[in-house]
Every structure is written in C-alpha cells, then in structure tokens.
Amino acid sequence: MRVDDCIFCKIARGEIPSATIYEDGDFRVILDLGPASKGHALILPKEHFKDLCEADSVVAAKILPLAGRVGQAMKTELGASGFNVVQNNGESAGQTVFHLHVHVIPRYEGGPAMVGWTPGTVDAEELDETAERIRKGL
Ligand code: 5GP
Ligand code: ZN
Numbered sequence: 001m002r003v004d005d006c007i008f009c010k011i012a013r014g015e016i017p018s019a020t021i022y023e024d025g026d027f028r029v030i031l032d033l034g035p036a037s038k039g040h041a042l043i044l045p046k047e048h049f050k051d052l053c054e055a056d057s058v059v060a061a062k063i064l065p066l067a068g069r070v071g072q073a074m075k076t077e078l079g080a081s082g083f084n085v086v087q088n089n090g091e092s093a094g095q096t097v098f099h100l101h102v103h104v105i106p107r108y109e110g111g112p113a114m115v116g117w118t119p120g121t122v123d124a125e126e127l128d129e130t131a132e133r134i135r136k137g138l
Contacts, residue, residue: 003048008099012044022070026059029070029104036105036114039078041070043102050098051089063102070104080106084115 003009010016012028021041022029032040043066049055064085071083086103088095105114122130 006048006099008044008097008101009048012046012099021073022066026062027066029066032103036103037108037111039074039080039106041074041104043067043070043104045100049100051095051100052087053089055100067102067104071106074104074106078106079108081109082107086115 007016011018011030014028018028018030020028020030026046028044028046030042030044032042043063045055045059045063047056047059049059052060067085071080071085074080074083084103084105084107086105087101088103107114
C-alpha cells in the first residue's frame with residue numbers, strides 16, 4: 001500500500017480528524033472508532049511502518065512506556081481497574097489496518113473478558129524443538 005493511501009498516516013498527520021488524547025513528535029494517540037470498551041485507545045507512530053517487524057527500533061522502544069502512561073490515565077481518569085496492551089501483526093493475527101498501531105484497552109470491574117485464549121497442550125520434546133526453531137531466527 002502507498003503511504004499516501006494509508007488512513008492512519010492521514011490521522012497521525014492530522015489530515016483526518018480524530019479524538020486525540022496525546023501527541024508528540026513521534027506519536028499521535030487517538031480513541032478507536034470501534035471501541036472494545038470505553039476509552040479504547042490506539043497509539044499511532046507518525047512514521048509509516050506496516051507492522052512491528054518493520055518498525056524503527058528507537059520508535060518501537062518508546063511505545064510500551066507510552067502505553068503504560070495511557071493505561072495509567074485510564075485508571076485514574078476513567079476508573080478502569082486494568083488495561084490490555086494489544087498489537088496485531090498480519091491478517092491472521094487480526095490486523096486490519098496495515099500501519100503499526102498499539103491498542104490500549106481499558107478494563108472495568110465486572111466487564112467482559114476480551115483478550116484471552118484457550119490454553120492448549122504441548123510435550124517437552126515439541127517445546128524444545130519449537131524453541132530451537134525460533135531461536136535460529138533471532
Ligand atoms: P487492528 O485490527 O488492525 O489491530 O485494529 C484496527 C483498529 O482501528 C480497529 O480497532 C478499528 O476500530 C480502528 N479503526 C479503523 N479505522 C479507524 C478510523 O478511521 N479512526 C479510528 N479512530 N479508528 C479506526
Ligand atoms: Zn501509514
């Protein structure tokens with residue numbers, strides 16, 4: 001996709017209006033238009049990276065501390081009791097907008113479970129073999 005056609009580039013540059021909760025030289029943080037819960041935010045780098053694998057490591061390193069600040073503000077200002085930090089890479093992982101972004105999803109006492117999975121099973125041999133394969137790629 002051309003960066004010119006990227007909706008999150010346009011939002012990050014301020015060409016498309018958004019409910020912005022934070023902005024600095026590297027990021028714009030906006031509220032998601034299809035929120036999983038009240039206050040669901042998206043951290044958008046201003047520079048276009050398709051996903052985390054393409055991201056500049058200096059920019060990427062700033063994301064988690066920012067997510068922590070946003071989550072803390074959700075707790076103090078919205079009464080959230082916790083928050084999830086979610087980041088999808090690739091269609092199979094649920095990524096629908098191919099401009100790196102990080103979801104910060106506030107969670108409220110008694111609210112529905114939203115981010116989770118059913119634990120599977122694995123034996124020791126498979127665990128070792130899988131670990132070895134991933135190690136090779138690092
Ligand atoms: P993904 O599935 O790619 O991780 O997340 C994309 C998110 O962007 C979705 O939660 C969706 O609701 C949100 N989204 C898509 N288009 C827009 C938009 O134009 N403005 C805002 N604020 N959020 C958007
Ligand atoms: Zn973009």
